[in-house]
Amino acid sequence: MAKAVLTPRKKTIPRRQARGLRTREAILARAVDIASIQGLEGLTVGSLATQLKMSKSGLFAHFGSKEDLQLATVELARQIFIKKVTRPAIAAPRGMPRLWGLLEYWLALVEKRVFQGGCFFSAASFEFDSRRGVVRDRIAAIMHEWIGAITRAVCEAQKAGHLDTKVDPTRLTFEIHGIAMGAHWAHQLLDDKHAYFRARTILLEKLRSISTPECPHLP
Amino acid sequence: MAKAVLTPRKKTIPRRQARGLRTREAILARAVDIASIQGLEGLTVGSLATQLKMSKSGLFAHFGSKEDLQLATVELARQIFIKKVTRPAIAAPRGMPRLWGLLEYWLALVEKRVFQGGCFFSAASFEFDSRRGVVRDRIAAIMHEWIGAITRAVCEAQKAGHLDTKVDPTRLTFEIHGIAMGAHWAHQLLDDKHAYFRARTILLEKLRSISTPECPHLP
DNA sequence: ACATAATACGAACGTTCGTACTATTTATTC
């Protein structure tokens, strides 16, 4: 249970080359899915090795510790999130279109089951929110990043004259984020088939109700 | 790993008496706290026994299996939730006061850290939403119950003439629930000190905006 | 009081956990 927190990491991991990097990728790809289903603690070296038809030791050699594996898994999940949500959204012009892009791609991410077990970060958030250590810190940092991205999009929408400047960006972000997370929850746990439709409707109406006449068309 | 799903539970647990029930209560009280921090899977027989200065076997004798322990833990969490949220809220008169009571007591529950690790059911929801089995089913059923309670309160508020009858109760519940869950998330993971204040403000303004002139005073 | 049942314990089961050390196989480099 108590990790060797004091002993500095000794294990030397060789500088990986093409092949090593490929297997590492394969491992982490699987790890992200397992973690999204079983949680980052439920993600075990043994099950991961079995599923990939590798030996435990061969797999483990790619990481210095389980904590490293968790960290790397979180990192890949972040990359996927950026690729599927943040980046496509940034392709849209600053202002309301970009803000809506963030939300739409986020909802689509979970709806399309890019992570087998629903929203990776919602699950990880609630799994680690009462723990300590680098994994929790990293998850929290990424979520700060995400909240920051939404808040920034709101501010830009105000600067672009698409959104009423009287609304508090932090507060709006809070609302938006809660509703989207509620959609994930209702969809995953309660099998609410209309969860995403409802979330979209609510978010769209919310945004419309505070948008200016100059705001570009919303879907 | 693979549970004996087919074999019916054989283990005979004696009909508990005063003493047995007392220790069982003590076990479960601790279990709820551990589970709210470490999750229902992270809740282990060994750690539970150590913390209670009991033997593993003596503790385990109170339950037929770990699954039973988890189930009993969930059940106690539900009782606590009912005691601290549902029941006090029902003391308020039907309509808007009762609806607001549900929300206020719910937020207070987590703010006052009744469960050491934040919101027990939000954590359990995201931990089990991609699994199968009786534990998941029970959690989902309890959450359905809870959503039902809010929805009913909304309907009553409409019948009482406190709330605009044009609003869709299911949809309003969806919104409300998302925002409250977002508050738990922001508070627990991001250490957002204003999370509950913000959530209250948002919920109150939301309710005010759709309340009728006949609606009793909101806080 | 004595018999019966409830309660708790200690020890052990087989399994899996994360991790470490040593081989062996597979690439790369000279």
Next chain:
DNA sequence: GAATAAATAGTACGAACGTTCGTATTATGT
């Protein structure tokens, strides 16, 4: 093609996992 380094496998470890069993201790009912 031999030397070197990377990549995987093999084996073993101590601890913890859930669970079972036999036994001692405590309470209850007669």
